[in-house]
Amino acid sequence: MxxxxxxxxxxxxxxxxxxxxxxxxxxxxxxxxxxxxxxxxxxxxxxxxxxxxxxxxxxxxxxxxxxxxxxxxxxxxxxxxxxxxxxxxxxxxxxxxxxxxxxxxxPWRSKAFPVIKDLVVDRSAFDRIQQAGGFVSVNTSGNTIDANSIPVPKDDADKAFMAAACIGCGACVATCKNGSAMLFVGAKVSQYALLPQGKVEATQRVLNMVRQMDEEGFGNCTNTGACEIECPKGISLENIARMNREFLKASVK
Amino acid sequence: MALTGLFLCLFLAGHLAGNLQLIFGTSLQFNEYALFMTTNPAVKILSYLTYISILFHAIDGILLTFQNKAARPIGYAKTDGSSSSFASRNMAVLGTIILVFIVTHMVNFWAKMHFDESMPLQETVVESPMGELTLYNTVNGSYVNKEAVEVRNVTDFYDPQLNLKVGQGYKDLHKITFEFFKDEKFGLIFTLGYVLAMLAMAFHLWHGFQSAFQSLGATGSKLTPAIKLFGKLFSVIVPLLFAIIPIYIHFSK
Amino acid sequence: MKLDSKIPNGPLKDKWTNHKNHLKLVAPNNRPKIDIIVVGTGLAGASAAASLGEMGYNVKAFCFQDSPRRAHSIAAQGGVNAAKNYQNDGDSVYRLFYDTIKGGDYRAREANVHRLAEVSGNIIDQCVAQGVPFAREYGGMLDNRSFGGTQVQRTFYAAGQTGQQLLLGAYSALSRQIGLGRVKMYNRHEMLDIVKVDGKARGIIARNLVTGEIERHSAHAVVIASGGYGNVYFLSTNAMGSNVTAGWKIHKQGALFANPCYVQIHPTCIPVHGTNQSKLTLMSESLRNSGRIWVPKKKEDAEAIRAGKLKPTQIAEEDRDYYLERKYPAFGNLVPRDVASRAAKEVCDAGHGIEANDTNEGVYLDFSTEIQTKGKQSAYAKGNHNPTPEEITALGKQWLEEKYGNLFTMYQKITDENPYETPMKIYPAVHYTMGGVWVDYNLQSTIPGCFVAGEANFSDHGANRLGASALMQGLADGYFVLPYTISNYLADEIRTGKISTDSPEFAEAEARVKDSINMFLNNNGTKSVDYFHKKLGLIMWNKVGMGRNEKGLTEAIAEIAQLKEDFYKEVYVPGSADELNPELEKALRVADFIELGQLMAMDALQRKESCGGHFREEYQDAEGETLRDDENFKFVGAWEYKGDDISKEELHKEELVYEEIKIAARNYK
The missing domain is CATH 3.10.20.30 (Beta-grasp domain)
Structure with a gap:
């Protein structure tokens, strides 16, 4: 030291x-x-x-x-x-x-993240993407099945966790030369796509979240990979590829 | 972008195979190939697909670039490019260079091949008892005496007295190409221009090849490294071989 | 005022079930006519807002952050307890209940804690169903680990980010309701007062932090889930924005504030580095599963380490004092937090501290033994029965990295030291507050219609909270308790109709808020808000911290009262009211911290015993352990606001009744 x-x-x-x-x-x-x-x-x-x-x-x-x-x-x-x-x-x-x-x-520079004051920006676009489909539609009654009744392969659970580690800071958007939010959305889509609990709604989820993402005015992903490098949680580009797969699958269904 | 891009990669490979005949084949072989490429119905369909792909790839690219620029209305005062590669950040610029190249390339060769009324035809010079005799090759493998026929409709050989078509010749694209790059005034510039365009192509492919698979979601822990390796090899070898051809021609005797 | 805890009759294990069966309901068609305000979107607030929205109530949720997902529950690292007994080590609802009561040093309500233990299993089921990616074993089943104060493995976790994953789960449920239009979310809004009409909570006054607009929001019930008050100490593991304002404002309007002196000082945080330090960083308690805590036996060694002349790795094994293992052989490094923290203070006070800061406060958390043990195990598991020392060390480090990699990286980024090579330096820091707004069994405060959930209430952890229990309580309150108990209250409100915000009560509350804002902005002082906050923090840490005594507490009360006076006279707040103004936000929060700080000292002074996190130096046994006085202090101390002079607050006592558990001295030896 x-x-x-x-x-x-x-x-x-x-x-x-x-x-x-x-x-x-x-x-x-x-x-x-x-x-x-x-x-x-x-x-x-x-x-x-x-x-x-x-x-x-x-x-x-x-x-x-x-x-x-x-x-x-x-x-x-x-x-x-x-x-x-x-x-x-x-x-x-x-x-x-x-x-x-x-x-x-x-400040972060993005059309979807307008500056509020000095270095403070408005990232509520991320919340709206989440609201469009970033969840499993299960009621909060607690009367679900026992947590261990569906085994989840450790590898899937670990991958889902690594995607879920996203902190929603927006560095991916800020650093992307296109101002794209694909890493953020990809991470969320991936987390649920990897777990059995999330698979039921996978089709609707990816379509809705991507639609909202586009409406918010984020740019397009051109796979420069800068987001992965700058992500404080090391969210992998693989999550974007997985979302692309999910999106293609959902689109041809 | 991904689908058209990958299709254009296939086109590049085919085009390269044809072009290499400029080095490894005779002029007749090359011109035979050129004729085949302009007349075969299957090739016609493929070529239209290629035109559409180029057009679509370019238009889509331009639209994306504008959208992406709009996603960041105010730029950063200070940027640091260390988190992404030069190629990935400059796909639009590289693409534009390639597009300009394609247009000039088509004016120089494709347009001549298709529309030039004074296109030279494939000739063969033979030793005869009367001295050197220049013959036209015909597409069915025979020859006609250059002095004895009249060329009409660019490639049709007519007996001037009988006013009958006696054969059809090959457009001599080979000659056009050699003259182009060996031009006394501009040959070196044309060659350099071609090589530079291929350099842009190399960078474009360096990022684009693997990027296409990422966009299609075609990734995997074993697949992705293989695609990356193949993509890098492809992006170096294909443009390099393309570039060698004009250099070879320019410096050939 | 007579405090009625409303604990249901009947056998302990049937209380909650019977109670639920007899609570009044609101029919689905009536729920959309009823408005509920939820302040705070941490585990308790987000889960409550999501559940109530899902039931069909009109919910308005407020958070001061830019997104509900940023509430400080997100920072909880270690895990969440649940009595699932998946590990087959004899766990049960009763044991979780017992451990929690004992861990809280017999100062929590039996009925509340038992309910918490009962619903703990549902929390895990619920979270898994929501797609929370808990750690799993290779067979696909959920993994568990051990936490302080227990002898079973009942802690569910997601690496060192369990709080994050649980909060994102609750946030996803909340987002779903926002998307469906059943919850209206107010980001960057801070509640600055509560509005009472005819004695009932009927709304809040909130400030839009972006525009500065003061807004009136009405509702039939208000839920406060705004977290704890650890930032009274300025330096704590709380987020910079964590504050007590919502809780304190309802206190001023009639909600009693219970046990404010119960503060948890977490044993494993990174020590203070300098005067510009803004916060302290926690290193998860889970590290105590693998690390051994020690200081040099000889003071000379400690001095040499502080002077940079010796490295910890140069101290021979026999010259190290593994003081927790020495004093508490049964629980060793896994004693409860209050015990571990006090032990660290004790060795540092005795001159064995190793950190070169102003106070020499720091001890080692050493992973070298674990590296050897796990390294050898890994080698064997790989079929290598004669591993070289290098192989063992390499495998051991690899094992550590898999288990705690993110924590080790975080440590290294902050301190610039590599914890794989040299022991971590740690020291206790303020982490959690067990005290809070007094609530009855239904989580209702003494203001009808004002419910308080999560860390903001006082109810479940007694005088000390066990690790991995805060997440459990937050979600239990929000998902599984409030939906029942609020409905019971609201059943009588179905005919009330929409509540107008034009009433004099709203105008009056709004005027209170505006006055205080204008006062700060027009105060032509010279000192920053932080100047006063830091001063308050020092008083609190030195005199109302880990060790307290009558003299110090009496001084603290006077000093804080003086500080309050100085603050209002000398504070300078730049900017205006109608813009984003972080200095103004801080001023409003610090004003409340100062008043609460004084009350904490008063509460600590009246509690002439030592229990859990509250250690009165006058009350300890021969070995320096806490000495409770069950005869005189087995009560919840709830304070009633009596006007601007905090020293006039009146103490009310709720006697704690232990029917199930035989109350005894806590023993972790």
């Missing part, structure tokens, strides 16, 4: 008053940032500085700060969730940066 030290950095941050105003990149200087701090703690430090100067702090989305809620976003130096891989922005640490660095911080 390298011992923590303090660095001075320059920040170029997208500032935008609200959804309808025009934004621009603003420059800030921030000194004495501990390399043991997380990236968001660095932004806290900046905001503390701004508040003390009676200036408006930078709005950014964040919540759990342990890489699971999917609330944090940020396009840092040209990459979704910053330069490290397999993590969210809240898990990015300042030890990835050097003294004197200039760091670009921008």
């Amino acid at each position: 390298s011992a923590a030290k303090n660095i001075n950095i320059n920040l170029k941050i997208w500032r935008q008053k609200n959804a309808s105003s025009k934004g621009s990149m603003e420059t800030y200087k921030l000194d004495n940032v501990s390399t043991a701090s997380s990236f968001l703690e660095m932004l806290d430090q900046l905001n503390e500085q701004l508040v003390n100067e009676k200036k408006e702090p930078v709005a950014f989305d964040h919540d759990c700060r342990e890489g699971i809620c999917g609330m944090c976003s940020l396009y840092i130096n040209g990459r979704a969730h910053g330069p490290d891989t397999g993590i969210t922005t809240c898990q990015l640490h300042m030890r990835m940066f050097n003294d004197g660095d200039t760091i670009y911080i921008e």
Whole structure:
């Protein structure tokens, strides 16, 4: 472990008053940032500085700060969730940066994710896709069959879990040059397609979710694979292929 | 995109096999092949399919590109391309280069073959007691004396006195091709242009081949690595062989 | 005020069944005429909203996050308990009930806990039916693991992301109802007050966090499922936005707040690194299945480690103090959380802490023994009966990676240390709050029509919660309890008709909210909200933390009262009311945290005993274990709001009755 030290950095941050105003990149200087701090703690430090100067702090989305809620976003130096891989922005640490660095911080850019303020975007398009079919239609009575009555091959369960590990952060859309949401939708479709409980509604599910995805204004998948690289949970492209299969199957039925 | 793309890959393989006769065959063989390709009804159907595929592939590609651009109305101030390959990010540009190439290619060769009224015909020079004698080859394997016939309707040989058709010749595409790439003024430029187009083709295929299978959902833990390997080999070998032909012609004696 | 817990009569095991059979119902054709508000979309809130929507009620659900899927239930790592006995190790509903009561140090209601154990199995059935991908064995059956405070394997899990998978399951059920139009979802909305009409909960005032608009929403019943109040401490494993505002606002309107001093300090979190730290990260309790906790026996060694002169791997086996195994041979590293946390504090207070932070607080969680054991097993399983030490180590690490890979990666990303090579550094951190809004057996607060579910209520975990029980409770409340008990309440509301938001009560509540917002924005202070929050956190951690005493608590009460005064005088909140304003959101939340903090100290002061997470230094046995006073403190302490001065709050007692379980000293030795 390298011992923590303090660095001075320059920040170029997208500032935008609200959804309808025009934004621009603003420059800030921030000194004495501990390399043991997380990236968001660095932004806290900046905001503390701004508040003390009676200036408006930078709005950014964040919540759990342990890489699971999917609330944090940020396009840092040209990459979704910053330069490290397999993590969210809240898990990015300042030890990835050097003294004197200039760091670009921008919001997710997508027609389907309009900016609300500064670095905060509206990702409710994902919710609407989920509402279109991302579920098993079972009542919550608890009077279902015993959990062990349908054995599920471990391999399928593991694959379903790996697809279900998606945190819905939107990095896939942000990083895709086409602004496509196929990795997100593919992961959801895959999770259910792999489990016996989800197979019953598979046809309707994939058609409905894809229809909603298209309506939201996401771009098309051209298989660049950037989403898989930038996904903090390492969701595999295989999920997109599986969705494509499911979609073709459903379309010819 | 996937279906048309894969069909065009098949076309490429067939086209390459034909073109290689420019190196490994005689001019007669090549011209026989050219005639076969322009007249055989089965080939006709295939060629129409190819035209449609190219058209569809291009139009669909353009539409997708516009849709994808629209999915991100405001771009990033800073981007970093490290999470995807050059080829995958630039399919539209590469495709456009290829499209331009196809148009010029068709003007230079296909259009001449089909519409040029002054197309040269396959000739054979023989030693005779009267010295060198230039004969036209006819499609049924015999010869007619060039001096003794009149060419009408581009390829029909007529006895000028009797006003009767005595045979039909081969359009000499072989000659056209050699003259094109050996042109004193522009031959080198044409060759270079062709090679560059093939380079674009290589990149286009480098991403496109495997991408097509991904889009069709034709993936698997054993299948995908095999497809990837084949795709990479295909994308290098096919354009390379295509490119060798004009170079060979240009530098041949 | 007389507290009526409404616990049904009859034998313990029949209480819930009989109760359900006699609850009033609302016919399907009447349900669409009835509105229900659900605040919070974690396990309890999402499952309640989904279930109530599915039944046909008009549901409005609120969350402050940008999507219901982000509620902090998502961060639960280890698992969910259920008495399925799939592992054939003698588990039963009774044992789960018994373990939970004992784990809670005999400060929870028997009837509630038994109901929880009864429905635990349904939770697993339900989740599997919803497509929750639990871990499975090769035969296709569900896998289980062990958690602290139990001697059976009853914990169902999905790698280290069980909370995520369960929440996404509940979120999918909720999404289905939103899609069908039966639930209307309000993302980025924060409830800022409750509206009572004729004493009944009739709606809420919410702020649209994007536009700043103050909205009135009416309903026939209100469900508060807004989680716990761990962020009183500023540093905790809670999400940054987790707050007590919904619970505190209903408290101010008449809901009693029970056992606020019961806070769970989780033993395995990554230690604090510096003053700019914003939160603490949990390392799942499941790691205690495989890791051994130790500190250097010699203080000199601990000092040398802190100074960077020694590495933990250089400390010889005989110089390590595996203090949990030493003190609690029967449960060893798997003692309940409160016990493990206190033990860590004890060794660090004695100067054996290994982390080079301000307080030297940190102990080791070491996987080297497990690497050897599992490595050898793996080698044998592969037919290699003479493995080399290198082979064993490599296989052992591989085993660890399969089991805990994501947790190890997370640790490495945060600390820049490789836990496969060097032991993890851990220290306790505030994690969960057992206290909360007082509710009766029907989960109804002392405000009629206002129900409270999940961590926000106080009901099931007594003075300490066992691992993997929070997820169980959240889903039990939302899926299997509230749908019955709310219907019972609403059966009398079918003739009420739509509730107007134009009443003076709504206007009054809205004015309260607007006043407080304007007060903050016009306050020309000089200090940020975080400045005060951090100050509050320090007071709470030092004086109302793992070890409490009369002197410290008395000081804390005075200091917090002073802090409250300073806060209102000196806080500076930038921006305006009609926009997305995170500083304003924080100010409104911290105002409530400060008041609750004071109440927590008061509750801790009145509880002159040690139990579970509440450790009063004056009340311990010769070996430093908690010393309960069952004669005088076997009650739920529920506080009634008496105006702005928190010190005036009045304590009400609900005596706990143990009919089934013989109450005894907790023993994990």
